[in-house]
Amino acid sequence: MQLYGSNTSPFARRLRIWCEQHNLAVSFQHLDIFSPDGRKFLLAHSPVAKIPFLVDGEQVIYDSNVVYEYLSAHFKLPSMSWDERNQLTVINAANDSAIELLLSQRSGFDTNEEHLFFDLQKQRIALCLDALEQQVAAIQHSYVCASLFCLLDWLQFRELHDVTPYPALMAFWQAQKTSPQAQATDPRQG
Numbered sequence: 001m002q003l004y005g006s007n008t009s010p011f012a013r014r015l016r017i018w019c020e021q022h023n024l025a026v027s028f029q030h031l032d033i034f035s036p037d038g039r040k041f042l043l044a045h046s047p048v049a050k051i052p053f054l055v056d057g058e059q060v061i062y063d064s065n066v067v068y069e070y071l072s073a074h075f076k077l078p079s080m081s082w083d084e085r086n087q088l089t090v091i092n093a094a095n096d097s098a099i100e101l102l103l104s105q106r107s108g109f110d111t112n113e114e115h116l117f118f119d120l121q122k123q124r125i126a127l128c129l130d131a132l133e134q135q136v137a138a139i140q141h142s143y144v145c146a147s148l149f150c151l152l153d154w155l156q157f158r159e160l161h162d163v164t165p166y167p168a169l170m171a172f173w174q175a176q177k178t179s180p181q182a183q184a185t186d187p188r189q190g
Contacts, residue, residue, distance in 0.1 A: 001024045001027070001056045001071075002027055002028075002055045003015055003016070003029070003052055003053075003054050003067070004029050004031045004042075004051060004052060004055065004057075005028070005029075005030070005053075006051055007030050007034065007060070007189075008154075009052060010050055010053055010151055010153070010154035010188040011095065011150075011186075012051055012052035012064070013066065013146075013150045013154075013185045014064060014143070014147045014150040015052055015064055015146075016028050016181070017146040017150070017181040017182065018019050018146045019071070020181045021142055021181060022063060022077065022142070024028040024075055026180060030129070030170075033051060033053060033157065046062050047062075048062050048063070050063075052067060053067070054067045054070065054071070056074075058116055064090075068143050071190075072099075076097075080141050080144065081141075083138075084140075087135060087138075087141075087144050088120075088144050088147055090131050090132055091128070091132065091147045091151050092147075093124055093128050094124065094125045094151055094155075095131060095147075095150075095181050097124040097125050098121075098154065098158070098160045098161065099115075101121050102120065102160060104117075104118065112125075122161070125152065125160075126161075129161070129166055130164065132148065133166045133168050133169050134160075134168075136168045136169055136172050139172075145176070145182075148172065149173060149176040149177070150168055152172070152173040153186075156173075157187055157188060
């Protein structure tokens with residue numbers, strides 16, 4: 001099985017961390033989706049044109065959460081509870097909004113200007129972090145933990161949202177960032 005994604009993608013990173021934690025036989029291949037060859041490869045394998053995606057023989061699985069479900073079923077790992085799925089939904093919403101802001105910045109827009117789209121993304125991130133601050137002590141599932149860590153680390157890496165006003169989330173991030181999996185997948189390393 002081959003997982004494709006970028007070294008900086010928080011969605012690919014969460015899968016990489018989770019797979020390593022469970023010693024799953026899944027290899028990772030960095031894909032630069034903004035290079036001509038990388039974009040061509042992406043579009044040939046994923047009609048949704050996003051990373052990560054998993055290739056298992058003839059089967060291609062799109063979206064990090066669907067990849068997680070596929071691998072959980074394949075390796076017979078426990079699935080998430082409904083509360084854990086809701087936690088993941090909150091994490092994903094914040095991640096999606098942060099990616100929209102980053103892409104807007106890279107497209108030359110000043111995301112600090114007051115525009116409805118930017119304001120809504122920032123509001124969603126803040127609402128999600130508020131909710132996660134209250135829930136972090138209850139987050140136990142390894143995939144949800146990896147996803148939360150990757151969100152927090154990526155927000156700081158990309159300097160998209162100040163996480164310091166959230167002491168429980170900061171403590172969670174501090175505790176997770178020293179793990180071998182977090183350090184091996186750190187996007188700051190190249």
